[in-house]
Amino acid sequence: MNVSSRVVQTTCPYCGTGCGVEARISPSGAVEIAGDPLHPANYGRLCVKGSALAETLTLEGRLLHPIIKGARASWREAVDLVARRFRETIEQHGPDSVAFYVSGQMLTEDYYVANKFMKGFLASANIDTNSRLCMASSVAGHKRAFGADIVPNVYEDIEEADLVVLVGSNLAWCHPVLFQRLEQAKARRADMRVVNIDPRRTATSEIADLQLSLKPGSDVALFLGLLRFLERTGRRHAAYVDRHTKGADNALLAAQDWSLTKVAAATGLDETALAEFYEAFAATERTVTIYSQGVNQSSAGTDKVNAILNCHLFTGRIGLPGAGPFSVTGQPNAMGGREVGGLANQLACHMELENARHREIVRGFWGYERVAAKPGLKAVDLFEAVGDGRIKALWIIGTNPVASLPEADKIKRALAACDFVVVSDVMAETDTAPFAHVQLPAQPWGEKDGVVTNSERRISRQRALGPAAGDAMPDWQILCSVARAMGAKGFDYAVSADIFREYAALSGHLNHGERSFDISACAEISAAAYESLRPFQWPWRRGETAFARPKRFFANGGFFTPDGRARLVATPYRPPQSRTSAAAPFVLNTGRLRDQWHTMTRTGVAPRLSQHVAEPFVEIHPEDAASLKLQPAGLARVSNAHGAVILRTLITDRQQRGSVFAPIHWTDQHAAAARVDALVAANVDPLSGQPELKASAVRIEAWPAVWFGFALTRKKPKEISAGYWALARTRFGWRIELAGKTPPRDWDVFARALIGCGEAEVELAQTHDPRSGARRWVFIQDGRPSGLLFVAREPVAASRAFLCAEFEKAEAGDARALLAGRPREGLADPGQTICVCHGVGAKAIEASIALHGAADPEAVGRLTKAGTGCGSCRSEIRRILKDRTDQGAAPERTPVLEHAE
Known part of the structure; x- marks a missing residue:
């Protein structure tokens, strides 16, 4: 390591585990990521997403300047417009005609300012968060x-x-x-x-x-x-x-x-x-x-x-x-959002909107004439109000509701009808961005500075690794600028430490132990102490030292009810609201994958995170697949009255009959039709307002493709003329899965357009088998392959991991060999990547078991290095081991399409 490198201790921005991260930054600006060995959440461990954080530190796709109606603008123009439109809307229709929809990926200081702005200055509680969807x-x-x-x-x-x-x-x-x-x-x-x-x-x-x-x-x-x-x-x-x-x-x-x-x-x-x-x-x-x-x-x-x-x-x-x-929470700062009152039915620091004493405590502390006195609209109801015109101005911060909310197509229609929509984000192109009248560039992880709270109530610092790119600003600063432009007092913070200090003071204000959340020990924290703050668990009250031992609650009672006793609550059983029928006979479950995050605005730019699973899929039991005539690695249309998606089929007995599973991550930026939340009905829990994302009734049928394709290209296609497609990032560019119900009129024109060479002079190698309908092209420019396309009447049989690796390094003389779609003699086919840390494929793991007798993940690791990096792949190694030893058969793997000829 270069001795002049500097190390920044920060926190991972993915799940609620809250892992400590050490970022080593060289004089050239290169960043190396490792786990913080002293952080008590992870003691140096990181998962594959955390390990790949350096790959997300890119300007690719970033929103770097304010945008008004599609044109670049200055911050002054953007702030003045947002302030004027919100002020005019409130003057004409009242404070409940505006709303904020925010995110569990905001830092606590951002969250606090947003809630002070809406519930304090505007005296409305119409601020809710995507954490409504998870906890x-x-x-x-x-x-x-x-x-x-x-x-x-x-x-x-x-x-x-x-x-x-x-x-x-x-x-x-x-x-x-x-x-x-x-x-x-x-x-x-x-x-x-x-x-x-x-x-x-x-x-x-x-x-x-x-x-x-x-x-x-x-x-x-x-x-x-x-x-x-x-x-x-x-x-x-x-x-x-x-x-x-x-x-x-x-x-x-x-x-x-x-x-x-x-x-x-x-x-x-x-x-x-x-x-x-x-x-x-x-x-x-x-x-x-x-x-x-x-x-x-x-x-x-x-x-x-x-x-x-x-x-x-x-x-x-x-x-x-x-x-x-x-x-255990799903987002990096869902807990911090709960602490600052991020939900529409809360006040800051675990105080309650409907508690008059709590309202008075917050009002007096903030110095406003009044604060919100009744709960605002929860996420699903909030967008219902956007759609019917009750909410006329909406500010969306750090989230992508067109992809993530139930009945997502209905969210599109609601935003299209809204008078004024502001979107603060780090990315220029999301599914939500086209509906914004104003786009505001926010800082991503690596540029912003503040605190987050993990699932065990541990508050940790997230620190900037370098200066902000372009005109990007922290969310709290953007909010403060608009608040001041609207005439608000109390938003003159200079740095995030100022906000944290105020927030900590409020947690202890008139709190004599009756409120659990109390970090008033930090109420007078200096800028230097804030900068060096180590992770701590709340409560940390004024006058206490930060205990080294873990803090647990309730072993000896001490509950926060009026009489100090916990309540056991009668819970009569109620089945899911969405019931299957002849028209929609399957139950759809949705969830996350190992290597992706939310709607892929961050992980989608990291090449290594698309190696494991590169396209959206639906898991279905073999007997259900047979009854529907679904083929392995074929395509299925999953639909109901709310929408439809097209997904690759993964046939597996790990799924129970009558149920299917699809991941949530793919958006219109990455696939033709894979926003699975479009299928989720807006059924919510009557108390929490949380939607039922795990039990939607759907119909499934084969999507009748007559051709399938697989492509590699160094340029991102501007347009893909196929009924089905899915894009995934690679180190050299992009890999693409394709299919269509009708073939293109001219395959050569289609291939050139997809690869992005148009009429340019390129060297071309191709094959065509009229009997099978298989066609293959390799385009060569500037001494290296610039694009590859395979098409066939069935799902394309090719070793994808091998092709990606060879395409990246191939020179013109090697390019024609890619047409074989598999390793030539002397080269190994790695199979689908299982361990992305060390680039170990399934076939290498299988060989370590079959040829060398590996009997456990440790032995596989010694032979192949698989599972010895971040460890996220160890469960799949266990599955391969189990399948090999129990059945003596080729193991089933989560990746959906990795055929080898």
Whole structure:
């Protein structure tokens, strides 16, 4: 390493794990990323997305200047226009005619300013966040049970538990570093057990001692049965329940009929497996239940949360080492948003909009005549109001609702009809950007500075690695500029430390211990102390030292209800609102992949993150696929009354019959028709307002392609004339999957247009088999291949990973060899990339097992290096090992299309 390099300690901007990152920056500006070995969230570990952060530090696609109606503008012009339009709208229609829709990827300081602006200066609560889509049910469940939104546990509990129950959480892919901590703890402790509760068999299933693939949406029935079992087997912690809780009798009344037989009927689980789970939970004091989006994203999400909390409260297993209910959040600062009142029904610092005393505390502290007095519109209702004209001016910050909200096509129509739309983002082109009257350039990770809070209530610094590009500004500064232009006082912050100091002071203002969130120890923090701030867990009250030990809540009661007692809540079972029918007979589940993030505005520019899965797909059970005449690696149209998508088919028995799964990440920027949230009905939990993203009724049918294609090109195509296409970034340019219902009139013209050479002089190598219809082109310019296109009547058979690697390095003399689509003699075909850290393909892993006897991930790692980098691929290595040893057959892999001839 260059001795003059500088190291910046910062925090990863992806999931809610909140991993510490060390960025080493050379004098030339090159950045190397590693885990922070001292950060208590990850102790040096990073997942594949965190490891690839340096690849996202690019200006490709960035929004670098304000844009007004498609034309570049100055900041003064943009700020004046936004302020004038918001002011005029409020003057004509009142403060509830405007709204902000913000993001769990904002820093806490940004979030705080946005809420002070809307709930304070404008005195409206019409500000909600995309975190409504991922953790609002946990907030509502915590508040019902604990009296406050508190996660009682810490990460060490995952390692100290004797039983870890995962519910609706593909931890291996969605929180990989937490999964690695669990995996390593289990390897050290032979008696540790893991139960995975999920409709699908996922990467997380590979570590589970017991997999419970329940019917979608039946979690409440499962935990009602568990509560009944705990009561009938004498597992009530009488002292804890009597001293620290209320409501046990009502909760048990709701559970009294849920026998094993009834639970089995509702969940589709075998009674023997149910009994095994119930007995393990009952017998194990040190039990942690980790739950995530499979619980939260439901029209009964709050009841699901409380059904889990009931079981822990009933047994007194909360706030103790290795015991408790643990909500893990999906976004890097969803927790910080909860702390600043980011949801439409909250005030800052865990204060309540509908609590008159809390309103007075906030009003007095901010110095306004009034603050918002009633909850604003939650995300789904907010966009409903945009569509019907009640909201006439909308500011969207750091999120992409045209891709991520339910009934996404309806969101398009709502934004198209809105009088005035402002979009603050780091990217110039998103699915939401075309609807903006004004686009404002925000700073991305690597340029912005502030704090975030992770899933264990740990606040960490996110630090800039270098200066902002172009005219980009931090979100808080953009908001302050508009607020001041509208005449607001109290928005004269010079740096983010000023905001953090005020926020910390508010957390302790007139707080005598009745509010859990308190970081008033930082109320007078200096700029230097803020700059060097190390990660800490709240509460950290004025006069205290930051404890080195983990902080847990509620082992000895101390709840934040009026009487100090937790509430066990009756949770009658309600199935998902969206019911299957003859017109839509399948249940669609949506979720994340290992290497991508949200709508790919960040991960989509990182070449290594598209190596694992390069196109959108739908998982379906083999028997369902056969009944629909779907072919492996064919294409399927998935639709309902709300919309339609076209996805590659992955036929797998890891999916249960009657259900399908599709990832959420692809947008109109990356695929022809893959915004899966267009299919999700706007059914919401009545308490939390969180949409049901895991149980949509859909129809599936084969998409009748008559030709399929695969292309590599150094230039991004300006237009793709195909009914199906999917783009993925590579180190040299782009790889593209294609298909169509009708062939082009002239294949050569089509090929030239796709590759981007037009009428330019190029050297061309091609083949055509009239009998099979297969055609192949390699275009050569400036001494190297500039484009490659293979088409066929069936899904193109070619070794994609090999072609990408060879295309990148090939010179003109080697280009013709690419037409074979597979390695020539003496070269190995790596197969689909499994380990992106070391570029290890599936075939190398299979060879280490078949030829060298590798029997575990460690042996595979020694032979191939797979799994020895970030470790995110270890679950897939386990799956390959299991498939090889159990079945002696080629393993099934998540990548959908990786044929070799």
